[in-house]
Amino acid sequence: MRILGIDPGLRLTGFGVIEKTGEKLSYIASGTIKTTQGKGAEIEDLPSRLKIILDGLAEVIATYAPEQVAIEKVFVNVNPQSTLLLGQARGAAICAAVIQNLPVAEYTALQVKQSVVGNGHAAKEQVQEMVKRLLKLPGVPKPDSADALACAICHAHGGQGLGLLATAGFRVRGGRLV
Numbered sequence: 001m002r003i004l005g006i007d008p009g010l011r012l013t014g015f016g017v018i019e020k021t022g023e024k025l026s027y028i029a030s031g032t033i034k035t036t037q038g039k040g041a042e043i044e045d046l047p048s049r050l051k052i053i054l055d056g057l058a059e060v061i062a063t064y065a066p067e068q069v070a071i072e073k074v075f076v077n078v079n080p081q082s083t084l085l086l087g088q089a090r091g092a093a094i095c096a097a098v099i100q101n102l103p104v105a106e107y108t109a110l111q112v113k114q115s116v117v118g119n120g121h122a123a124k125e126q127v128q129e130m131v132k133r134l135l136k137l138p139g140v141p142k143p144d145s146a147d148a149l150a151c152a153i154c155h156a157h158g159g160q161g162l163g164l165l166a167t168a169g170f171r172v173r174g175g176r177l178v
Contacts (some may be wrong), residue, residue, distance in 0.1 A: 002028065004066035004097070005152025006057065007144050008074075008090040011035055013053050014144030017064045018135065020156040027135040029064055032146040033057065046085070050092040057096035069097040069104045070155035072112060072147065107154050112147070115154035 012035075017028040033056035035049040071094060074087050097104050110120040117130050128146040132139065132152055136157035141149060 001063065001068065001156075002066045003152040003155050004060065004064065004069045004102075005150065005155065006069065006071040006093045006097075007147035007151060008053075008071060008086065008093045009144065010049055010085050010089045011090060012144045013056065013093060014142075014146075014148035015057065015060050015065060016141075016145055016149030016152050017060070018149065018152045019154060020084040025135060025153060025156055027149075029060075030141055030149055032142070032144045033060075046088065046129050050088060053089055053092040057093055058099070061096060061100050061102070066102065068155065069102050070151045071097075071104060071106055072151050073108045075109060085086050105155055107151055112150050112154045115157050116150045165172060 001020045003018050003020065004006055004014040005018070005129070007016075013033040013045065014030070015033065016030040020028045033053055034051045071090065074083060074090055077083055094104055107115075112123045113127060114120040116122075116134070117126050122130075124143050125157070127150050128140045128143065131137070131141055131149045131153065133147045140146070
């Protein structure tokens with residue numbers, strides 16, 4: 001099974017593709033989709049940024065042919081405007097998958113970190129190091145790519161059930177559905 005993990009962001013959207021064969025995970029590809037122009041200058045209008053994310057992920061899907069998609073859920077942060085903008089980037093990412101009729105599972109950052117590191121409050125550096133180890137990479141992946149790969153790993157590690165339950169509005173607490 002080939003899984004595309006997505007870490008949505010308005011400036012940088014991370015993606016990671018892995019393959020699960022039995023219990024073995026293999027790295028296929030990873031990277032970021034940047035909504036910048038020229039020498040790092042940001043594109044200001046939101047619709048253009050969303051189109052870059054949608055088109056970029058459509059290209060990733062066409063190139064690597066994933067069978068399933070795992071995406072990180074938006075968390076509510078201090079700035080409501082940032083949360084809304086992140087939600088729109090996430091929507092563009094989900095649309096890229098559903099346009100291709102790919103199933104999408106959603107995971108919180110806590111679920112992803114718990115699955116990959118064993119600690120839901122792990123630091124980014126811990127996630128990067130565990131992704132490197134689990135996928136036997138020669139070096140530590142960049143943060144956005146590592147988060148996307150971690151999301152795909154979470155899905156591969158039996159997160160399919162958790163993601164589908166979470167998408168349906170159920171939560172798992174202490175091993176029980178709530």
